[in-house]
Amino acid sequence: MKKQISTTNAPAAIGPYSQAIEANGMVFVSGQLPVDPATGEFAEGGIKELTRQSLTNMKNILAEAGLTMANVVKTTVFLADMADFVAMNEVYASFFEGVAPARSAVAVKTLPKNALVEIECIAVKG
Numbered sequence: 144m145k146k147q148i149s150t151t152n153a154p155a156a157i158g159p160y161s162q163a164i165e166a167n168g169m170v171f172v173s174g175q176l177p178v179d180p181a182t183g184e185f186a187e188g189g190i191k192e193l194t195r196q197s198l199t200n201m202k203n204i205l206a207e208a209g210l211t212m213a214n215v216v217k218t219t220v221f222l223a224d225m226a227d228f229v230a231m232n233e234v235y236a237s238f239f240e241g242v243a244p245a246r247s248a249v250a251v252k253t254l255p256k257n258a259l260v261e262i263e264c265i266a267v268k269g
Contacts, residue, residue: 152203154178157255163204165268170208174221174263175200176255190227190259194234197262202238205266214266215244221261225250231260 148163148170149155156162156173163172177186177193178200186196202212220235222228228248236243244264254261 148172148204148208150203150207152180152207153200154180154183163208165208168268170205170210170214170266170268172201172204172264172266174219174261175204176258176261178256185256185258190230191234193258193260194231194262197260198235198238201262201264205264208266208268210266210268212238213240214268215239215264216267217245217265218247219263220246220248221251221254222248223251223254223257223259227259 145164145166147161148165150162153162153175160173163170165171175197177196178184179186179196180200186192205211205214220231222231231248
């Protein structure tokens, strides 16, 4: 019924979860921290570089499932500080062409590893 999606082109899951799960033509990508899979460390730079890394991780997981960012129908962006919204949004917009997916963006008290951003998505095949 469900299939695990995993790639070395995104950070490995560090707990009891999968990078993504495919079920019934939908792919659910777990929240992606801005971790560079080559180093295991956060990408260098500010919120723009960190957002780019989180979205690149998401894009690489979708590619493993045979999908692109065009298949994304919903994202959730978690920010440690809503003051970073405008800069995050600028980078976020560059990852989507045409009709953008539905999105929620919320500020949270803390994120794993004290990250500034984490992004998850739902994508649909077909």
